[in-house]
Structure formats: C-alpha cells, structure tokens
C-alpha cells in the first residue's frame with residue numbers, strides 16, 4: 684500500500700492568515716476598525732514564551748494590533764482578574780488570550796470565566812462552551828477549529844463518518860467532539876480509561892489524538908485508509924541534548940497505514956495560531972455589529 688498523504692497544516696495556516704490579513708485591511712478601509720489581540724503570560728515558562736512571541740508576530744503580520752502583558756510567576760489571582768477586567772473594558776482589545784497553564788495559586792476557571800465572552804478568542808468561557816454544545820454562534824476553541832478546517836478541506840462532507848477523539852480535555856477533546864457532531868459524524872470520545880483503546884481507535888474513519896503522550900497511537904491502532912489528526916505537541920529529548928517535537932501518534936508507523944495524516948511539527952500547531960487570528964477578526968466584526976467574513980478556503 685502507498686503511504687498516507689501528508690496534510691500540510693503549515694501551508695494551509697499560511698493561506699488562512701493571508702485571508703485574515705485581506706479581511707483586516709478591508710475592515711480598516713470600510714469601517715476604520717483595527718482588530719486587537721491581547722495576550723497575557725504569567726510566569727517565565729520558556730516554551731510558552733516562544734508561543735507568545737509567534738502569536739505576537741503573526742498578529743502584526745495580519746495587520747492587527749498586538750498587546751502583550753507579561754506578569755511574574757508570583758502574580759496573585761486578584762492582580763490577574765484586575766488585568767482581565769481592564770482588557771474587557773478596553774475598546775481597542777477585541778480578543779483576550781490568557782496563556783495556560785497558570786501558576787498553582789491561580790484558579791484558572793475563575794480567570795477564564797471573567798473574560799468577556801465576546802472577547803474570548805480561545806473559546807474557553809462556559810458561555811462559549813455552552814453555545815457550541817447547543818449549536819449557537821460561539822467563539823470556537825482554536826485547536827479544534829483548526830482540526831475541523833483541515834478535515835473539511837481534505838475530506839469534504841464529513842457526515843456519517845465514524846470519528847474517534849482520544850482525549851477529553853475542555854480545550855481540545857470535548858469541543859472537537861461537539862464540532863464533529865455538528866458535521867453529523869458518529870462521535871466517540873475515548874480516553875485513558877477506555878477499555879481496549881486500540882480496538883476503539885480501529886473503528887475510526889477519522890482518528891484524532893489529543894492526549895499529550897508522545898507516540899502513543901501505533902500503526903496497528905489505525906484502520907487502513909483512515910484520516911489521522913495528531914494534536915500532540917510533545918517536547919522530547921533528541922540527539923546531543925537537543926529537544927525535538929513529536930506528536931501523540933507514532934508517525935513512522937501510522938504513515939504506512941493511514942490514508943492521510945497531519946505531521947508534527949507543521950500540522951495542527953500552526954493552524955491553532957491562524958484560527959486565533961481568525962477568531963480575533965470575528966470578535967472585532969461582531970463588536971461593531973458587522974457580519975464576520977467567511978474564511979473557508
């Protein structure tokens with residue numbers, strides 16, 4: 684059998700950012716409105732710093748304003764809530780992202796639920812989770828949205844497909860399951876307590892791995908010809924003490940069995956950032972009572 688085709692998330696994300704940039708330019712000309720994204724980073728986690736830098740750079744490249752707030756590791760919950768409230772009230776800020784994970788003295792759920800739901804470009808507020816689950820207009824979490832865009836582009840209509848999502852986080856697994864249900868897939872959410880996980884995965888026409896365990900999904904867990912979406916971004920020790928990124932899927936095995944597969948890096952990661960920009964554009968339009976542009980490629 685021939686190897687799986689590689690779904691190029693990096694290239695797709697670049698085109699999506701281009702589209703967002705066009706719409707931002709149009710919004711400036713037609714409505715005098717420049718979308719703005721505020722990113723809040725608490726602490727010094729080096730990996731988080733890289734994401735924040737990439738997000739800031741790509742936000743500016745798309746013609747949006749980027750506001751960065753770096754707070755110390757010892758920031759109190761009250762200080763962080765004060766900042767979120769200031770950003771909620773700032774008319775130049777259309778999107779707010781508080782980078783996770785937060786230090787242990789902070790109640791993450793309380794912080795996320797303080798963000799104005801109309802500015803919640805991560806889609807983590809309970810209002811947005813509820814709107815997604817009930818099929819109303821929501822700001823949709825960026826990683827699941829990126830997965831759905833690649834699946835739609837690669838497969839077209841998804842209706843009737845058997846989708847297995849491995850992982851049940853509020854950030855990826857649960858919202859992605861909702862999105863796939865909205866596309867009329869038959870959806871299973873599997874997780875660490877699932878009995879005979881490999882057999883469950885072998886049922887999938889669409890298999891999504893979002894567990895945060897390097898190379899957990901093996902080739903013999905995959906139905907021949909299935910579409911495999913690898914959400915994992917795991918830093919592991921490589922040669923000479925260097926770190927490298929691997930997914931939750933054993934790519935070398937999976938590529939021999941799957942019909943199509945997303946790589947790590949260059950798959951879902953870049954889509955997450957592109958969808959963050961798309962959500963910021965959507966939030967800015969809605970703040971002005973304008974329709975959000977259609978960004979399907």
Ligand SMILES: Nc1nc(=O)c2c([nH]1)NC[C@@H]1CN(c3ccc(C(=O)N[C@@H](CCC(=O)O)C(=O)O)cc3)C=[N+]21
Pocket residue numbers: 733734780781782783784805825916928947948949950951952953954955956
């Ligand atoms: N509130 C919040 N929202 C987030 O969306 C969020 C977060 N917190 N905390 C951290 C995680 C992680 N995350 C990534 C986004 C893009 C890449 C990405 O673009 N990765 C590149 C590689 C980057 C590299 O080489 O380091 C790739 O997969 O090709 C990675 C990781 C968003 N996160």
Ligand SMILES: [Mg+2]
Pocket residue numbers: 850851874875894
């Ligand atoms: Mg789990």
